Amino acid sequence: MLTRRSVLALPFALGAAMPDSDGMPVIKGKRTFLLGLYSLPRHADAWKRAAAAGFHVVHLPAKKEELDRAQQHGMYGWITLGAIQPKSRPADEARIRQTIADLGRHPALLFWESLDEP
Numbered sequence: 001m002l003t004r005r006s007v008l009a010l011p012f013a014l015g016a017a018m019p020d021s022d023g024m025p026v027i028k029g030k031r032t033f034l035l036g037l038y039s040l041p042r043h044a045d046a047w048k049r050a051a052a053a054g055f056h057v058v059h060l061p062a063k064k065e066e067l068d069r070a071q072q073h074g075m076y077g078w079i080t081l082g083a084i085q086p087k088s089r090p091a092d093e094a095r096i097r098q099t100i101a102d103l104g105r106h107p108a109l110l111f112w113e114s115l116d117e118p
Helices: 004-013 046-052 064-072 086-103
Strands: 025-027 057-060 076-082 109-114
Touching: 046 064, 057 064, 064 076, 064 086, 076 086
Parallel strands: 057 076, 076 109
Antiparallel strands: none
16 A cells, blocks of 8 residues: 555655755755756756756656656656545556656656645
């Protein structure tokens, strides 16, 4: 059974980041106040500009190519897993498990997001 704790802990367990004792992320050994974007601007060199402006993480679709792009620019991504609904629990769990299996070990994945506002 998927639990919020196990899903959210996976990227941290793989070493992309670790929470410090006060919860502040430690990325590559350095305490980091994360700056993130829910989406990139519609611009030809948006990744380059976001990185140059000091952003660390961008909300991304659940696609390896998107995480690859983040990594190419020295950035990270976060991915929304969605919710497990009572009426579609088996299908939802299967979808989430597959997403985690496909992307969970990508070095540019910083964290997962579950249902935001149920």
